[in-house]
Amino acid sequence: MRKLYSSGSTWEQTVGYSRAVQSGSSLYVSATAAGGPDGKVVGSDVYAQTRYILEKLGKVLADAGFGFDDVVQSRLYLTNIQTWKDAGRAHGEVFGAIRPALTLLHVLPFVDPEMLVEVEITAVKTKSDATAS
Numbered sequence: 001m002r003k004l005y006s007s008g009s010t011w012e013q014t015v016g017y018s019r020a021v022q023s024g025s026s027l028y029v030s031a032t033a034a035g036g037p038d039g040k041v042v043g044s045d046v047y048a049q050t051r052y053i054l055e056k057l058g059k060v061l062a063d064a065g066f067g068f069d070d071v072v073q074s075r076l077y078l079t080n081i082q083t084w085k086d087a088g089r090a091h092g093e094v095f096g097a098i099r100p101a102l103t104l105l106h107v108l109p110f111v112d113p114e115m116l117v118e119v120e121i122t123a124v125k126t127k128s129d130a131t132a133s
Helices: 010-016 046-063 081-095 127-132
Strands: 002-005 020-023 026-032 071-078 101-106 117-124
Touching: 026 046, 046 071, 046 081, 046 117, 071 081, 081 101, 081 117
Parallel strands: 071 101
Antiparallel strands: 002 020, 020 026, 026 117, 071 117
8 A cells, every 4th residue: 555645835746756655554754844834934943943843744644644653763854963952852852752763964955045954754553553543
């Protein structure tokens, strides 16, 4: 079973990607930035942007029938690696008890220079979770 989830962004069709793809009991969520509904970046610092992104990712997970507890891997892409503690603090507020595998990556600036961080996640439902839903 393969199911695609869209955010409604015009970029998905133009570039040829999905916000998330479910394959069986796994959900792969594309790197997500702090773009608001109006297309403008939400949050002026890494902590605020990371918190906003995690809220967006929570909605993606819920739409697909997953939750934060199902996240097994997380990747934070930072344009300034010196801000990793602020991104890590926001990440820890959501994933502190869940503790997925984590990768921190220092990257060149994104298309919009106001974007300071992107977060990408992978979630997997266990057999007992999958049969319960």
